[in-house]
Amino acid sequence: MNLDYTAEDELFRAEAREWLDANVPREVRPPDGPGMRDFDLGWQRKQFEGGWAGVSWPVEYGGRGLSLTHQLIWYEEYAKAGGPNAELLFVGCNHAAPTIMARGSDEQKSYHLPRILSGEVAWCQGFSEPNNGSDLGGLKCRAEIVGDELVVNGSKIWTSSAHLADWQELLVRTDPAAPKHKGISWVICDMQTPGIELRPILIMTAPGHHHFNQVFYTDVRISLSNVVGEVNDGWKVAMSTLGFERGTAGMLENIRYGAVVERLVDMARQRLGTSALENDDIGQRLAQLRAEVTAVRAMTYRIASRAAIAPPGSEASLARAFFSQLQQRIRRIALDIIGPDSIELPDDDPWIRPYLRTYSNTIAAGTSEIQRNIIGERVLGLPR
Amino acid sequence: MNLLPTEEQQQIVDMVRGFLAGNAPLERLRPDKFGQIGNPDAALWPKMAELGILGLGVPEDGGGLGLSAVEETLTYIEFGRALVSIGVLGATLGAHLAARDAPDVAAAIMGGSTAVGLATPRGAVEHSDGRFSGEFHLIEADEAEFVLLLTSEAIALFRNEDFTDRSARLSMDSHMRLMRARLDDGKALGWSSVTEGVDHARANLLIAAYATGLAEAALAGAVDYAKVREQFGKPIGSFQAIKHKCADMAIAAEVASCQVSFASVILAKDSEESRFHALAARIVAVDAALKNGATGIQVHGAIGFTAEVEAHLFVKRAHLIDFIGGDQRVQKAQFIGADAVM
Numbered sequence: 001m002n003l004d005y006t007a008e009d010e011l012f013r014a015e016a017r018e019w020l021d022a023n024v025p026r027e028v029r030p031p032d033g034p035g036m037r038d039f040d041l042g043w044q045r046k047q048f049e050g051g052w053a054g055v056s057w058p059v060e061y062g063g064r065g066l067s068l069t070h071q072l073i074w075y076e077e078y079a080k081a082g083g084p085n086a087e088l089l090f091v092g093c094n095h096a097a098p099t100i101m102a103r104g105s106d107e108q109k110s111y112h113l114p115r116i117l118s119g120e121v122a123w124c125q126g127f128s129e130p131n132n133g134s135d136l137g138g139l140k141c142r143a144e145i146v147g148d149e150l151v152v153n154g155s156k157i158w159t160s161s162a163h164l165a166d167w168q169e170l171l172v173r174t175d176p177a178a179p180k181h182k183g184i185s186w187v188i189c190d191m192q193t194p195g196i197e198l199r200p201i202l203i204m205t206a207p208g209h210h211h212f213n214q215v216f217y218t219d220v221r222i223s224l225s226n227v228v229g230e231v232n233d234g235w236k237v238a239m240s241t242l243g244f245e246r247g248t249a250g251m252l253e254n255i256r257y258g259a260v261v262e263r264l265v266d267m268a269r270q271r272l273g274t275s276a277l278e279n280d281d282i283g284q285r286l287a288q289l290r291a292e293v294t295a296v297r298a299m300t301y302r303i304a305s306r307a308a309i310a311p312p313g314s315e316a317s318l319a320r321a322f323f324s325q326l327q328q329r330i331r332r333i334a335l336d337i338i339g340p341d342s343i344e345l346p347d348d349d350p351w352i353r354p355y356l357r358t359y360s361n362t363i364a365a366g367t368s369e370i371q372r373n374i375i376g377e378r379v380l381g382l383p384r
Numbered sequence: 385m386n387l388l389p390t391e392e393q394q395q396i397v398d399m400v401r402g403f404l405a406g407n408a409p410l411e412r413l414r415p416d417k418f419g420q421i422g423n424p425d426a427a428l429w430p431k432m433a434e435l436g437i438l439g440l441g442v443p444e445d446g447g448g449l450g451l452s453a454v455e456e457t458l459t460y461i462e463f464g465r466a467l468v469s470i471g472v473l474g475a476t477l478g479a480h481l482a483a484r485d486a487p488d489v490a491a492a493i494m495g496g497s498t499a500v501g502l503a504t505p506r507g508a509v510e511h512s513d514g515r516f517s518g519e520f521h522l523i524e525a526d527e528a529e530f531v532l533l534l535t536s537e538a539i540a541l542f543r544n545e546d547f548t549d550r551s552a553r554l555s556m557d558s559h560m561r562l563m564r565a566r567l568d569d570g571k572a573l574g575w576s577s578v579t580e581g582v583d584h585a586r587a588n589l590l591i592a593a594y595a596t597g598l599a600e601a602a603l604a605g606a607v608d609y610a611k612v613r614e615q616f617g618k619p620i621g622s623f624q625a626i627k628h629k630c631a632d633m634a635i636a637a638e639v640a641s642c643q644v645s646f647a648s649v650i651l652a653k654d655s656e657e658s659r660f661h662a663l664a665a666r667i668v669a670v671d672a673a674l675k676n677g678a679t680g681i682q683v684h685g686a687i688g689f690t691a692e693v694e695a696h697l698f699v700k701r702a703h704l705i706d707f708i709g710g711d712q713r714v715q716k717a718q719f720i721g722a723d724a725v726m
């Protein structure tokens with residue numbers, strides 16, 4: 001075990017820090033709408049032009065081809081520099097791109113990967129359906145093969161940023177007769193295709209906050225050449241992406257939360273006084289959270305150490321399940337520190353909206369109950 | 385950067401694990417037919433000394449093996465898993481302190497010819513320049529020549545006879561011998577304060593590692609049982625109420641193990657961040673040991689409430705080590721006052 005960095009690593013860190021200090025956007029990120037799209041894509045373009053967009057992406061796809069350690073260093077510096085949480089980029093960079101790299105055709109790679117990396121396009125994820133959330137494998141959105149096209153009919157729901165995205169990674173049922181995991185295909189869908197309609201869905205964080213959508217497909221025609229992997233092999237293709245999401249893709253958020261806790265410690269010291277804090281219930285809980293978020297960084301390092309040997313497996317669910325609930329407890333304590341004024345929702349609010357947002361952390365991308373099933377069955381070997 | 389054990393480190397773990405499997409199986413802690421219990425681990429010290437385990441992390445010029453806090457930490461996880469008498473902590477920490485100021489004492493401890501008990505405060509401790517007064521619990525000190533005192537402010541080594549007014553008590557963790565005693569202006573053979581060096585941080589780190597072992601062993605016992613115990617025609621581990629409890633235990637153990645490893649690497653570098661990371665490790669690991677110990681009993685049902693299986697031992701040992709040098713409340717008060725390490 002070691003936490004040593006080579007001289008070359010340190011040089012990389014210094015360069016990253018310098019570039020971030022000069023380039024991290026100082027203006028506030030719009031929470032939604034075309035302004036948010038412009039902000040996130042603009043930031044991605046800037047990172048791309050600076051050579052920082054795909055630190056661990058292979059060189060052949062426009063990345064720097066560096067190790068996961070470099071990626072980790074980049075995330076650490078990114079968090080320290082207060083880099084924005086550009087969520088709109090997540091599906092493209094952390095889902096679609098790795099999937100296309102692993103399973104896509106040469107044509108799909110050469111068309112999509114550069115556009116994702118350079119911040120030209122935004123992607124969304126069309127997996128969940130009204131009747132299939134946790135039971136994703138039972139999804140019903142139908143795609144019939146007609147000539148060299150798929151004809152899609154059905155609906156997806158909870159599609160984050162579908163209203164701002166150019167492309168969608170779409171899971172459809174191509175063989176309703178096959179066993180449920182064997183009749184699914186993973187398809188690249190152009191969001192401008194005729195027959196796609198959106199119903200905005202408002203979320204609980206603040207009035208009028210439009211985050212995700214229900215998406216309806218009526219005779220939507222997609223070329224068969226947009227299937228990634230084989231037709232009817234989409235479940236396996238999708239699982240490779242989810243494994244990625246549970247493993248390394250969460251690193252930046254893990255690291256960022258250390259700074260959130262330190263802001264809370266500062267706020268608590270100011271409001272309660274340093275010595276009073278030590279024996280106050282808030283101080284005790286904050287100490288626990290501070291220890292836990294410190295441990296999350298250690299978990300991130302261990303995941304990176306393991307990932308250097310083999311792709312993340314089910315054990316990545318340990319960190320994810322822990323972190324999603326830890327985020328909730330961290331955001332919750334902000335209200336206790338703020339006190340009575342926490343029932344206000346000011347425009348420039350740094351605490352209440354993020355607190356409300358954490359209710360989704362144990363639901364999105366596999367609920368914490370599903371994560372525990374995975375840990376129980378695949379990590380501990382308990383019977384189904 | 386790599387937070388996984390190297391091949392050599394894994395060999396040390398395997399060696400210690402093998403030694404403990406042969407010499408300290410958990411069944412040794414089951415009561416005999418009279419319900420008599422006593423600590424059978426005193427016999428381990430000379431054998432562990434022979435393998436170099438008691439001076440593993442002490443520098444070579446101090447008579448130890450000269451390995452780092454990383455290796456030391458890995459062995460302590462194994463000690464926790466096997467519920468090795470916590471007296472071992474007195475030996476390790478005592479050897480570190482004595483190696484600097486009293487080499488003959490260090491040699492005796494590392495040679496396994498003399499045991500080192502532990503002392504932990506029952507209330508306020510007065511301390512100035514290596515002289516300590518106060519009321520204490522002595523743990524595993526009955527046959528010990530020396531006693532290692534840990535408070536939240538300092539770590540110090542004494543002769544056992546420095547402690548007076550001794551009266552034996554039965555411990556909640558009944559394998560551990562316990563007594564009350566006091567020190568009146570007792571002069572330490574060697575000591576250091578929480579703010580200098582890494583001695584104090586090492587104490588917290590090794591307690592954290594031991595607690596991680598307790599959390600892992602409680603988890604392993606619960607999972608093994610959940611796979612074989614059947615009710616309603618199925619293994620109880622197939623019920624989510626049990627499966628999710630086991631998953632939570634696995635999460636807690638993983639959190640502890642990661643932070644303990646991280647802190648051990650920091651401490652091995654003598655870094656100023658040692659204190660912060662060792663405290664964080666202690667807080668998450670003792671938490672994991674207490675929680676997993678309790679959950680492990682519940683997963684077993686009534687058999688978990690008996691002295692016939694090991695489930696109850698982990699939570700009791702967790703309570704005991706929680707108080708060594710100050711419980712979670714004390715540790716958290718210190719930790720929230722510490723400067724941030726980013």
Ligand SMILES: Cc1cc2nc3c(=O)[nH]c(=O)nc-3n(C[C@H](O)[C@H](O)[C@H](O)COP(=O)(O)OP(=O)(O)OC[C@H]3O[C@@H](n4cnc5c(N)ncnc54)[C@H](O)[C@@H]3O)c2cc1C
Binds near residue numbers: 133
């Ligand atoms: C903010 C947010 C953004 C999202 N973005 C997207 C997106 O962009 N694209 C997309 O495709 N999806 C998205 N999702 C959907 C998300 O993946 C699903 O919500 C999730 O998979 C759970 O499905 P569900 O909501 O239908 O809940 P359900 O599956 O109906 O679950 C309801 C409750 O039952 C529990 N439950 C269900 N099955 C089991 C079981 N076997 N064992 C124990 N408990 C069980 C669940 O844990 C949960 O508590 C998003 C969700 C949120 C909250």
